Amino acid sequence: MSRLSPAALLVVGAFMVPLFIELPVVLSFVGVDLPMPVSLGMGVVTFVLVLVWSEVSQSPDAADA
Amino acid sequence: MSTPGETAGETVDSAREMLPDNSFLIQYPHVSRVVRSLFLTAFVAFGIGAFMGVLQALHRTGVARLVDSADYYTLLTLHGVLLVIVFTIFFLAGVFAWANTRSLDRPPVSKRFTWFWVATMSVGTAMAGIAILAGLIPSTDISADVLFTFYAPLQAHPIFYIGLAVFIIGTWLAGIDWFRQYLAWRRENAGERIPLQSFMVLTTMLMWFIATMGVAVEVVVFLIPWSLGIMPAPNPLLTRTLFWFFGHPVVYFWLMPAYLLWYTVLPKIAGGRLFSDPLARVVFVLFLLLSTPVGIHHQYVDPGIAEGFKFIAMTNTMFLLLPSLLTAFTVVASIEHGARQRGGTGYFGWLKALPWRDPAFTGMALAGLMFAAGGFSGMINAGMNINYLVHNTIWVPGHFHLTVGTAVALTFMAASYWLVPRITGRKLYSRPIGLFQVVLWFIGMVFMSAAMHRGGLAGIPRRTAEPQYPQVTFETVAGSVSSLRLQLAFGGVLLFVSALLFLMNVGLTAMNNKPARNLDSALPPALSGPDQSPTVLDNLKLWALIAVVLVILAYSLPLYSIVQGAGLYPAGQEASPAVIAPLLEVIA
Numbered sequence: 073m074s075r076l077s078p079a080a081l082l083v084v085g086a087f088m089v090p091l092f093i094e095l096p097v098v099l100s101f102v103g104v105d106l107p108m109p110v111s112l113g114m115g116v117v118t119f120v121l122v123l124v125w126s127e128v129s130q131s132p133d134a135a136d137a
Numbered sequence: 138m139s140t141p142g143e144t145a146g147e148t149v150d151s152a153r154e155m156l157p158d159n160s161f162l163i164q165y166p167h168v169s170r171v172v173r174s175l176f177l178t179a180f181v182a183f184g185i186g187a188f189m190g191v192l193q194a195l196h197r198t199g200v201a202r203l204v205d206s207a208d209y210y211t212l213l214t215l216h217g218v219l220l221v222i223v224f225t226i227f228f229l230a231g232v233f234a235w236a237n238t239r240s241l242d243r244p245p246v247s248k249r250f251t252w253f254w255v256a257t258m259s260v261g262t263a264m265a266g267i268a269i270l271a272g273l274i275p276s277t278d279i280s281a282d283v284l285f286t287f288y289a290p291l292q293a294h295p296i297f298y299i300g301l302a303v304f305i306i307g308t309w310l311a312g313i314d315w316f317r318q319y320l321a322w323r324r325e326n327a328g329e330r331i332p333l334q335s336f337m338v339l340t341t342m343l344m345w346f347i348a349t350m351g352v353a354v355e356v357v358v359f360l361i362p363w364s365l366g367i368m369p370a371p372n373p374l375l376t377r378t379l380f381w382f383f384g385h386p387v388v389y390f391w392l393m394p395a396y397l398l399w400y401t402v403l404p405k406i407a408g409g410r411l412f413s414d415p416l417a418r419v420v421f422v423l424f425l426l427l428s429t430p431v432g433i434h435h436q437y438v439d440p441g442i443a444e445g446f447k448f449i450a451m452t453n454t455m456f457l458l459l460p461s462l463l464t465a466f467t468v469v470a471s472i473e474h475g476a477r478q479r480g481g482t483g484y485f486g487w488l489k490a491l492p493w494r495d496p497a498f499t500g501m502a503l504a505g506l507m508f509a510a511g512g513f514s515g516m517i518n519a520g521m522n523i524n525y526l527v528h529n530t531i532w533v534p535g536h537f538h539l540t541v542g543t544a545v546a547l548t549f550m551a552a553s554y555w556l557v558p559r560i561t562g563r564k565l566y567s568r569p570i571g572l573f574q575v576v577l578w579f580i581g582m583v584f585m586s587a588a589m590h591r592g593g594l595a596g597i598p599r600r601t602a603e604p605q606y607p608q609v610t611f612e613t614v615a616g617s618v619s620s621l622r623l624q625l626a627f628g629g630v631l632l633f634v635s636a637l638l639f640l641m642n643v644g645l646t647a648m649n650n651k652p653a654r655n656l657d658s659a660l661p662p663a664l665s666g667p668d669q670s671p672t673v674l675d676n677l678k679l680w681a682l683i684a685v686v687l688v689i690l691a692y693s694l695p696l697y698s699i700v701q702g703a704g705l706y707p708a709g710q711e712a713s714p715a716v717i718a719p720l721l722e723v724i725a
């Protein structure tokens with residue numbers, strides 16, 4: 073069973089967008105130059121990780137418990 | 138295939154019989170029809186406006202130029218007028234007609250009068266819209282490419298200004314209708330507290346009556362006679378000041394209906410109750426008092442207005458943050474209460490218990506969140522000194538697409554998912570599409586608005602078809618200007634897709650044969666009810682009077698000094714009618 077419903081995934085994904093759009097700006101204040109495509113790419117990867125975490129089912133006994 | 142008309146009629150008629158007697162549609166079929174017709178106009182305007190929006194986003198970033206740059210201002214005027222004057226005001230008129238009737242629990246006094254103001258608003262809109270659209274047809278000499286901030290020296294065809302005047306009169310009549318409805322209620326309920334939603338409608342309309350005085354004088358006394366050629370061009374600074382007298386409070390005219398929905402509908406959807414009725418009343422009174430005497434904050438760079446007056450406007454503006462912060466507190470507290478009622482626990486764990494699947498909830502919650510971001514960039518705009526950094530740059534559209542373009546527009550879309558079934562009796566076509574749509578608006582706006590803010594900081598101008606100059610390189614804080622352009626255009630496309638999905642979803646809802654269920658429109662009582670709020674809050678006359686005094690204090694000296702400085706008409710021009718002057722010369 074997935075841990076997050078499609079609706080929850082949608083909302084969680086949406087909240088990640090502003091974070092990864094603003095990340096390069098925030099980093100620029102401390103002198104780090106993170107290109108926007110890299111930041112957005114990191115966002116996509118993070119979302120995929122969340123997706124995997126959510127969809128890969130828990131071990132059977134854990135699910136039973 | 139069966140004939141859709143018949144089956145539609147049968148299904149929905151039998152569905153109507155199944156609706157509970159206390160549902161709004163059954164109790165007030167006539168008001169429901171009024172609301173439907175107002176919403177229809179609002180949604181048509183929204184669709185056309187959104188299409189102009191995506192054209193602009195693609196055009197000014199150079200991604201795709203589908204129109205001639207010379208027509209850019211026609212599109213931009215259409216976008217501004219259709220979205221912030223037609224879409225917002227028609228929609229809020231529908232919300233107010235619903236809310237006033239629902240909370241007073243009685244219909245408007247006269248059906249005919251109600252339809253009269255709906256027709257007046259519609260005729261005015263059609264006139265203004267035709268004048269703008271005619272700008273795309275070279276063979277006519279009608280045009281109105283003056284943008285939604287219509288002041289001199291840009292001049293539009295008289296049809297545009299007359300249409301605006303007719304439209305504004307329509308909104309006044311609407312306000313009168315709601316006050317009559319309230320007075321009829323008052324006669325039967327002496328001594329009772331004004332029901333909350335009605336209180337919100339009435340304070341908002343009082344604010345609107347005061348605010349529109351400025352634009353009425355601007356349009357009727359100066360712009361119409363000038364565009365008809367019977368009077369000379371007015372003093373631009375004077376018309377700007379009269380415009381912004383109205384132009385700031387109009388933002389609260391958009392926002393207060395959204396607040397009404399956040400205060401009264403959102404807690405219900407979240408499964409809870411409004412946290413505090415007295416606080417909600419205080420907020421609306423503060424907006425009535427403070428919305429208008431701040432308009433000069435749009436004129437920080439106008440020469441001809443003394444810095445001291447600008448400073449006063451800035452101070453008032455900062456006070457205006459208070460009701461919005463109170464709103465943030467009250468609304469979040471109400472939602473948290475709802476979540477805990479639904480079994481949510483923990484410091485933040487209650488967030489999981491909220492009805493995120495419901496597009497009405499999620500849309501309004503995301504709208505509120507973006508409003509917080511818009512509030513921050515608004516504080517930058519409001520500061521006299523830092524305003525110079527962003528004035529007239531694309532930062533400013535970045536700001537108000539968060540406020541009116543999301544806090545208001547997304548709340549209205551989300552509320553439609555809740556309200557349209559209640560005024561049609563038909564089931565929402567698709568909740569998942571609705572949810573996807575509101576989230577897509579949020580994502581699209583994050584892309585577009587962030588790019589606009591950052592582009593503005595780099596100095597990229599707003600209201601420009603081709604802001605690319607070989608002599609100038611814009612310096613960004615992070616990333617390149619070309620990536621910002623792509624980001625803006627991409628966000629604009631997402632927003633447009635979201636708008637289409639919304640229109641499709643409500644359109645199919647209006648044609649849906651499935652009956653709506655659970656249409657209870659009763660709103661739960663507040664945790665801290667009206668009996669705990671001081672009765673003076675309901676003294677509308679007192680607040681209206683104070684509001685007028687504040688406006689006089691804020692505006693009399695600046696207006697006096699503007700007229701003293703350059704006159705009603707630019708120096709050297711006579712105030713005598715322009716058509717008569719040549720005649721006089723011939724005679725002399």
Ligand code: HEM
Pocket residue numbers: 186187188190191193194197213214216217220221224225284285286534538541542543546598599600601602628629630632633636
């Ligand atoms: C499909 C969604 C939208 C897109 C793609 C979009 C895009 C844009 C762009 C790119 C501009 C700046 C043009 C320039 O300064 O050169 C603009 C201006 C503007 N937008 Fe939007 N917008 C959208 C939705 C909205 C909504 C929902 C509202 C309000 C309810 C709104 C209100 C305005 C206003 C008032 C202006 C300023 C017009 C002027 O400068 O006279 N927009 N829009």
Ligand SMILES: [Cu+2]
Pocket residue numbers: 384385388432434435
């Ligand atoms: Cu303002």
